[in-house]
Amino acid sequence: MASVRFQGLRSVIRGQCSPLRFQQRRWAQVHDVRYLASHHDPNHILDRYRSKLDQKAKQEGHDSIESLKEAYNEKIKDLRVKASTVTTPEPETPASNAAEPTAAKAPISHAAREVSGKANPIKPLSSYLDVEKIRELPPKEVEALWRLRFASSPTSICAAIPLEIYQRIMSAARQNPQFVLPLPRPSAEGEQETQADIHFLQWAFHPPAGEPAAPSGETANTHVSTVIFTHLGAFKMHGAFAQPHTTITHYLDLADDKGLVLMHGQVVPERGVSTMEATWLASCVQRFYDFEGQASGRKSELVRMFTQGDTENFKVEELMAEAERIQ
Numbered sequence: 156m157a158s159v160r161f162q163g164l165r166s167v168i169r170g171q172c173s174p175l176r177f178q179q180r181r182w183a184q185v186h187d188v189r190y191l192a193s194h195h196d197p198n199h200i201l202d203r204y205r206s207k208l209d210q211k212a213k214q215e216g217h218d219s220i221e222s223l224k225e226a227y228n229e230k231i232k233d234l235r236v237k238a239s240t241v242t243t244p245e246p247e248t249p250a251s252n253a254a255e256p257t258a259a260k261a262p263i264s265h266a267a268r269e270v271s272g273k274a275n276p277i278k279p280l281s282s283y284l285d286v287e288k289i290r291e292l293p294p295k296e297v298e299a300l301w302r303l304r305f306a307s308s309p310t311s312i313c314a315a316i317p318l319e320i321y322q323r324i325m326s327a328a329r330q331n332p333q334f335v336l337p338l339p340r341p342s343a344e345g346e347q348e349t350q351a352d353i354h355f356l357q358w359a360f361h362p363p364a365g366e367p368a369a370p371s372g373e374t375a376n377t378h379v380s381t382v383i384f385t386h387l388g389a390f391k392m393h394g395a396f397a398q399p400h401t402t403i404t405h406y407l408d409l410a411d412d413k414g415l416v417l418m419h420g421q422v423v424p425e426r427g428v429s430t431m432e433a434t435w436l437a438s439c440v441q442r443f444y445d446f447e448g449q450a451s452g453r454k455s456e457l458v459r460m461f462t463q464g465d466t467e468n469f470k471v472e473e474l475m476a477e478a479e480r481i482q
Contacts, residue, residue: 277379279364280406280417286365294413301417312403312420312434316441318375321405321416324444325380327455331462332358335387336439337475338432351475352427353387354436365408375410384436386427400426401433403440442481453477 208220217226280286283304289297298315305311316324337351359381384401403420410416422433441448446455454477460469 277361277364277381277404280408281365283419286408290409290412294415297409297413297415297417305419310422310424310430312418312422312430312437314418314437316405316416316418318407318410318414318416320441320445320448321407321410322375323447324441327444327446327450327458328358328380329360331444331458334443334458334461335474336436336443337471337478338428338436339475339478351478353471354428355385355387355390356436356440357383357385359383363407365406373411376407379407380405382437382440384428384433398426399423400428401436403437439478439481443477 205220212218212220212222215226284300289300292300294315301315302313305313334356336354336356338354340350340352360378361381362378363376364379365376382403383399384403385397385399389397401420401422403418406417406419408417418437420433420437422428422430428436441450443450443454443458445451446458450458453473457469457474457477
């Protein structure tokens with residue numbers, strides 16, 4: 156694949172660039188057209204409605220728009236908190252502070268912060284299965300029941316991961332909590348370009364949602380982890396306000412006695428990614444994060460370079476080439 160620099164992706168690695176820009180070449184195009192609309196200047200909105208705001212301020216006895224805004228500040232915050240959800244929680248800081256020098260210090264979305272906070276919003280495994288009864292079954296039956304549990308859900312993905320593999324992935328994820336993955340798109344008839352959407356992923360770790368089966372200190376069930384996938388264009392434009400399209404949760408409740416980590420993924424409808432596409436992205440996590448297994452070699456190097464903000468050696472065409480090698 157010919158050499159091409161992907162400027163928008165480099166800006167994420169640096170954490171210093173304004174809205175996403177694509178440098179497209181005839182032989183390699185990266186499409187994320189849903190999120191290429193430019194930012195709107197908030198002052199433009201204020202100017203547009205200034206006369207109405209002035210009128211409202213006078214009606215309520217305020218001498219300026221700023222005074223009116225201060226009077227409504229607490230009410231606005233309260234409404235935002237009430238309207239927040241796990242995937243769109245109330246931001247703690249302005250989205251404008253959306254950059255740090257390297258990818259390792261890039262802004263983690265408030266959705267990821269929420270699931271890694273002290274208040275655990277993740278559903279426990281017991282909300283899906285009778286954990287105590289399933290402990291009595293052999294691993295193969297546990298895996299079959301887990302898949303059957305979500306067989307009728309068109310927006311769910313699931314897997315049973317051997318504990319040894321998960322622990323390798325987790326070790327790499329703690330050191331490299333953010334990365335990007337290309338999602339190949341079919342080319343139009345007659346076109347020969349490689350097309351792909353780029354997706355930004357973030358890991359988060361928080362306390363276990365269920366009780367460990369083994370005594371404290373002797374259990375692998377020390378946490379629950381999540382992976383949040385967001386369109387790179389959305390992340391570049393909206394920062395902490397970006398809406399994830401897929402959230403994956405790893406449960407370790409059965410890790411001690413069954414050697415399995417149960418994974419459940421939820422795809423949000425109408426956000427530009429199908430369940431099949433989200434399944435492919437989820438499978439790429441192992442392919443790029445299992446440094447001692449499937450990700451040994453160039454895949455693991457790309458993850459480390461992204462974390463280090465190595466804009467000289469991290470090339471999007473190599474990322475796409477490695478993704479294309481995944482069977």
